[in-house]
Amino acid sequence: MSEKSVIFAVVMGKIVIAGLGPGSATDMTPAVIDAVRQADVVVGYKYYFQFIAPYLQPGCECVDTGMRRERDRAEQAFSLAERGKNVVVISSGDAGIYGMTPLVYEMRRERGSDVEIESLPGISAFQKAASLLGAPIGHDVCLISLSDLMTPWDVIERRILAAARGDFVTAIYNPKSQGRYWQLYRLQELFLQERSSTTPVGYVHQAGRDDQTVTVTTLADFDPEDVDMFTVIIIGNSQSYVDHGKMITPRGYYREQHDSDTKPGQQIMMESFRTIERELRHRDIPLDHKWALLHAIHTTADFDMENILHTDPGAVAALYNKVASGRLTTIVTDVTMVVSGIRKGALSRLGIEAKCYLNDPRVAEMASTLGITRTQAGIRLAVDEHPDALFAFGNAPTALMELCDLIRHGKAHPAGIIAAPVGFVHVRESKHMVKPFKDIAKIIVEGRKGGSNLAATLCNAILCYDDAASLRPGRDL
16 A cells, blocks of 8 residues: 655735824725735724725624734734735834834744735824924934833933934824823923924824814923823924924925025035034023024034123124114224134124224333233223223233223223133133123123134124024125
8 A cells, every 4th residue: 555645735824014094094005905905804903993994805804902912913913824814914003113013023033934024004193293283394303102111211211312402303102191191291301401492393183083183382382281192292303483383394495595695604604503503502592692602602612602601681682783773883802813803894894993902002102101001001092082882802801800990980881891801810800890880781701711713703793693583694704
């Protein structure tokens, strides 16, 4: 009797992981609909079966694994596919974003299975929310889930800080749950440390569904109590703005058009200012102070200027207004290097004279006769001829102290004072001496730091203050 060998071929099925989109039939892709039509079995959470019911073939089985039973869902899919079934695993949004796709691939490796897997993308909740909000993700974007079920909170917090500091448009998934109420408050706190309080924030509840709501606010006014697990939040970047109730994050097309009209040197300066602004610890500061601060950091590459640059409230704007109205026509400096650093194009454009008396023939004689420094003598001569000038000091504390003494004796009444002498002897004291003059607009570089370059750039900040709102420095380069 002969024996015959019988070979049984195991026919494997296939798993298709399909993203259904945010919840509207109109947001499902044709590829997903075709996959559902060809399915022998659909595995998923029962809530989502309503969206695919019209496309199921007769006899297609729907397997409900219950909410939060993702592993069970994946195991069911493999068990059915390994028996030759064509299985579609449905997931809301895009199944590859906080969905079933990564789990199914991981489980295939764990099981050592040869089942074929195909992932069909869907419209993600953040994409649907973005379309309803306007165009908030026009530039680099990152996604962060606040669910700490499988990711430790300290890891999530590091990612939040990285997104905030990196100036990414940031979409927030899983913002709250019944047991997770404080994390969104912490995210807001961290973003406010790195971003302006006026940064646009948009959030959409139940995107694409019947009870959808769309809200646009700011980072400071955003109330975490207004959102739940069915809400997607999008935080804009430093360039985002609101127009006609919509959030827009520009890609840069119009900036390129505007920049094409500028000289190369100005383009470099503008990009430098944008970089500095992004790296400021505190950007939510008055515009005129920020304008002076950006100039100071640009000149020194020293972000300690955030701590030591003092401007009286409205000082830069007030001094510019005096220049623009013709009430301020002269800048007096302690040394010639400050004059050299003030842009000649700005002086000419505005009809301003910048002068230093240090090389005036009268200075040497006065200094020798009175036993004072040449810079002190220069300030005395300047006050005689221009008592109401803007005085800028970048080198000599004795000159600044001389001006203070002349003010106290009623011989000088400057339009403003830029106090930035540098060094170790009498430098701090000279700056303290300026502060009591409440009626004089003052810009002070606190402590030992300063220099002619700083004094000059602070003069330039005043002269081009009308460029501050558009952040377009360097027109007079």
